[in-house]
Amino acid sequence: MLLDSEALEARAAHLANLLTSGALEEAAREQDNVSPMRISQTLKEMHPEDVAEFVRLIGWVRGGNLVAYFPSEILAQFLKVLDAEEAATLSRHLPAARIADVLPSLSESLRSAVLERLPQEMRSSVERLEAYESDTAGAEMSPLFLSVRAGATISATQAAVQAMPPEHHRSAYVYVVDEHSRLKGVISLRELMLANPGDSVDRVMIPDIFAVRDDDSALEAAKRIRTRGLRMLPVVDANDRLVGVISIERAMDLLSSELAGSFLGIGGATEESFFTSPKRAVGMRLPWMAANVFLNLGAVWVITGFEATIEQVAILAAFLPMITDMGGNVGIQALSVSIRSMALGEARVRDVWRALRKELMIGMVNGLALGLLFGVIVMVMQQNLTLAVVASLALSANVVIAGAVGGTIPFLIKRLGYDPAMMTGPVLTTITDISGVTVYLGLSTVFLSALLIV
Incomplete structure (x- = not known):
């Protein structure tokens, strides 16, 4: 049916x-x-x-x-x-x-x-x-795989496949090993079924085979599976003995977890999960939030430097959150793309200049469009052309700066040897806040006399 x-x-x-x-x-x-x-x-x-x-x-x-x-x-x-x-x-x-x-x-x-x-x-x-270090290929591998001794016939190997236990049925390959279990080659099940039953597996197997060591990074192994389009990757020990395999399903789980952890790390909560106790969660989140307080003092310091300008044109304060928040949102967009690309192995540290060029192009187009939109809104609300131009230019500039910083800072932090996911969020927020405040209030100060004309 x-x-x-x-x-x-x-x-x-x-x-x-x-x-x-x-x-x-x-x-x-x-x-x-x-x-x-x-x-x-x-x-x-x-x-x-x-x-x-x-x-x-x-x-x-x-x-x-x-x-x-x-x-x-x-x-x-x-x-x-x-x-x-x-x-x-x-x-x-x-x-x-x-x-x-x-x-x-x-x-x-x-x-x-x-x-x-x-x-x-x-x-x-x-x-x-259990004995393997966490996050290694050995800790994430499955010990269930199909292997035959070098020199075995195709017919004998086919019979072994037909007799394999149910838990092996997802295996896509048969591995060929020597008498010491050292990995010598691999045969796909499709090639095995089409081969001459009288031939030896040595004639049909592929001797050049990708493998990882059991103490290699599991995440790097998962990236290799993804980039090379493999369904399964063998894991060998220091003596090249086959000890397990990492399947494509497990690789996708690892990449998904890494990607989710990267985005959580933007807020400083990389290791936290739904099952983390409240006490431990507070201990993980609070230090980052406390650090943010001190980082944001930079924006406070800039604002106090323009106190005289704000006193004379109080309406400036009303539009300040829009400029800083828009910069933060644009920066997070660029940041998310860069961290995702790095987590999936699509981008490397040396791609920082490529990321910068891309974000500058995107930032200029988006900055122009968003700046014009914001300028029109300010003009409708306040009927002040100078204020509309200042707000428009400030928003446009902050969008370009935020995109460039958000798109490149993960690469720079990675180059310094730190985890981009854990550090980029607070740093990005501070930079976009300071840049937005500086550009907006700086332009307002330059055009102060025109702003005072109602």
Whole structure:
């Protein structure tokens, strides 16, 4: 029977309604008709106790397949509502990499109970993954991959593929290793199926293969997968022995997390997540906000220098927030593009001049358009041509400055060896505020005599 997208959506919506309404037994009967990922999206919104009851109804094998899609924090919360035996039983049906992810979040007693009840081979894989430093390729790899010994025939390799366990079915490649498990080459499943059964894998394999060391950066490995269009990247140890793989799905997760962290870092909250405790969140946010207070004293100092001008033309103060805020908004736009490009590996530090040229061109066009619009608004409100011209020029200049600073400052901070995401937000805000105030009040002072004529 063929199912179109509308039918699939209807089934998923029906199952979601059953789950959220508490009809767990009926949902258990219907769950085979919906993909595990779709079901997990509904389950992670439910109370862990209800999820546990549903998993007991459908069985631990299917349950493990569903909760494997949970974010690590939610998966850890779910395991905590199970008793030790249930948590261990479920863990046997989770990928070793997922277990290694959540173990640090469990209590010592539950962690020990889970590890003690895992099969020895699986336990060794989990402990090996746990031993890697966080953010390394070894910590993010999966130990599940297909490999055959060099010299094996194509027919024998095809038989090994057909006999592989279900958890290997997503593998796109078969890796060829020597007697010491050192990586020698790779064969795609498509090439394997089309090859002459009597040939050796050595004739068909690609010997020039991209790989990463287990202590290399996981993020750099993810970028390599993306830029080279790979579906899977092998991970080798210091002796070139194949120890795991990083899939394209995991690579996209890493890049997404890095990108989200980059944008959070604009406000100084890179390491914070939804599950961060309020006490720790305050400790992470408050220092940056306190630093902003002192940075913004620069703008206050500039304003006090033009106190006499403001006293004579008080209306100037009314339009000051528009000029500084517009500069901040434009700067954040340029900043976001640069940080995103750096996070995805699209731009390098040496591309700073290219970024500057681009932002200057964009800034001049946007500055002219926004300046004219602002000038018209000021003219309509105050009927003062000089004030309209001053406000228009100040806004235009600040838009150009903000775009240039926002587009280039991440590259400059990176060159100095610091994290652009953590430092650019406060610095950008200070620069655009000071530049906007200086240009606006400076021009107002130059044309003060004309402004005093009503």
